[in-house]
Amino acid sequence: MTTDAEVLWLDEHRVVSLAEMVEVSGLTQEELLELARGGAIPVLEMRGAICTFSAQVISVARTACRLRDELELDMAGLGVALRLLDRVRVLEEEIARLRALLPRD
Amino acid sequence: MKYTDYYAALGVERGASAAEIKKSYRRLAQKYHPDVSKEPEAEARFKEIAEAYQTLKDPEKRAAYDALGQRPQGEEFRPSPDWERQHAGGDGQFAFEDVDFADLFSRFGARGGQTRRNGQMPGQDFEVPVEISIEDAFNGTTLELQLSMPEYDENGRVKRVPHPVKARIAPGAVDGQRLRLPGKGGQGFNGGRAGDLYLDISLKPHRLYRATGHDLYVDLPLAPWEAALGASVEVPTPAGAVNLKVRAGTSSGQKLRLGGRGLPRARGGAGDLFAVAQIVVPAELSGRERELYEQLKGASGDGLRKHFAEGA
Numbered sequence A: 001m002t003t004d005a006e007v008l009w010l011d012e013h014r015v016v017s018l019a020e021m022v023e024v025s026g027l028t029q030e031e032l033l034e035l036a037r038g039g040a041i042p043v044l045e046m047r048g049a050i051c052t053f054s055a056q057v058i059s060v061a062r063t064a065c066r067l068r069d070e071l072e073l074d075m076a077g078l079g080v081a082l083r084l085l086d087r088v089r090v091l092e093e094e095i096a097r098l099r100a101l102l103p104r105d
Numbered sequence B: 001m002k003y004t005d006y007y008a009a010l011g012v013e014r015g016a017s018a019a020e021i022k023k024s025y026r027r028l029a030q031k032y033h034p035d036v037s038k039e040p041e042a043e044a045r046f047k048e049i050a051e052a053y054q055t056l057k058d059p060e061k062r063a064a065y066d067a068l069g070q071r072p073q074g075e076e077f078r079p080s081p082d083w084e085r086q087h088a089g090g091d092g093q094f095a096f097e098d099v100d101f102a103d104l105f106s107r108f109g110a111r112g113g114q115t116r117r118n119g120q121m122p123g124q125d126f127e128v129p130v131e132i133s134i135e136d137a138f139n140g141t142t143l144e145l146q147l148s149m150p151e152y153d154e155n156g157r158v159k160r161v162p163h164p165v166k167a168r169i170a171p172g173a174v175d176g177q178r179l180r181l182p183g184k185g186g187q188g189f190n191g192g193r194a195g196d197l198y199l200d201i202s203l204k205p206h207r208l209y210r211a212t213g214h215d216l217y218v219d220l221p222l223a224p225w226e227a228a229l230g231a232s233v234e235v236p237t238p239a240g241a242v243n244l245k246v247r248a249g250t251s252s253g254q255k256l257r258l259g260g261r262g263l264p265r266a267r268g269g270a271g272d273l274f275a276v277a278q279i280v281v282p283a284e285l286s287g288r289e290r291e292l293y294e295q296l297k298g299a300s301g302d303g304l305r306k307h308f309a310e311g312a
Helices: A018-025 A029-037 A055-070 A075-101 B006-010 B018-032 B042-056 B059-067 B081-087 B107-111 B114-118 B134-139 B224-229 B287-300 B303-311
Strands: A015-017 A045-047 A050-054 B126-132 B141-152 B158-169 B178-181 B197-203 B209-212 B215-222 B231-235 B242-246 B255-258 B273-279
Touching: A015 A018, A015 A055, A018 A029, A018 A050, A018 A055, A029 A050, A029 A055, A029 A075, A050 A055, A055 A075, A055 B178, A075 B209, A075 B215, B006 B018, B006 B042, B018 B042, B042 B059, B059 B081, B126 B141, B134 B209, B158 B178, B158 B197, B215 B224, B215 B231, B215 B242, B224 B231, B224 B273, B242 B255
Parallel strands: B126 B197, B215 B273
Antiparallel strands: A015 A050, A045 A050, B141 B158, B178 B197, B209 B215, B231 B242, B255 B273
16 A cells, blocks of 8 residues: 655755764764764764764765675775765766756757 | 576676675676766666675575576576575475565575574665656655565565555755655564665756756747847746846846746745846848848947957
8 A cells, every 4th residue: 555655855954863864874873973073974063972964964874884885995985985976976066057057959 | 586697797607716706796896886887777787796796795695596506697487495495494385476586585684593583674775766857846746656675574585565655745856855755665574663765856857947956047049139139038937937128238148047936945945047048040031131130230340359369
């Protein structure tokens, strides 16, 4: 039977706790904190034991988990891979914006 | 079910060592991993490689796989009752109907060890790409997805079952938006929680609009005299056509902004719509038109390229 699903938007308006991020990403708390401290996973707030993220970052953390498991990357490799992927994302968005300016053939 | 040759997928001999299998997997995974690869069919290729490696890297699963014998890729077959008794812990009565070859060895994870057999296992998360139209992004839409997911019976045996999911997407989804549907992924085992379903939204190409984030761009063809003299023209927007005042002296490529006429944002407000001016010159001129253009030429001169000479 088809039932209506609850739909959570993974956008900048939803705040995710460290515990929730651990549950949905598959990374351990230590891995998440290490990537967050290194800047590979952006945080909203990191103060003592409190660490929160924007829900947009869930996909980044899940990517990190996939890369860890499927390419067997260590934390240093993960940090570099995530930063490069973010640069690719920014460049692809810029290309899409510039393409939108071009007239259709 | 259809036989899959895992050794061929990894490009190794059947007698390959664990180290050779790992080396080959790593080489192929780096090439085809969908998070980093732009190879065509990378996702499907990586799925084959990962499925093969998950089985061949585990000695218990590899032994069970080898016991199925060597068969041609894609051959229809059914594991024997002996195979089920020896390798899947069953009673030899399982029909293997609706079982996907990819799922055949996954239950080893669910039943493999004594501790796991009595423990809970969470269901698998799934990510599904979904394309919606710009109209759907503007108005919101209800997605009715017909998915197929593995489901475990009480003995940990797995089979594929239809998994319909209905999800209401409010207005405001854009390219790259991700949505999480908690509990709509794979079923948990032994009381474990169900996995989640993630939807990766992308927008279908549109005959008029090009979307970037919440902003939309549309080509605005203008006749030369409209661009030179100014005009009021009708421009389509997802909410309906609006009149746009084109200023006199508009050039090709200039963006004319219609604030708040783009795609809505989920929490209120909307992006902008930009009409990109394109001055369209008639491909053929009537006699009268040619006469008027000749007059215009005489009146305007050719000062547009003066800077070419200055720069020489």
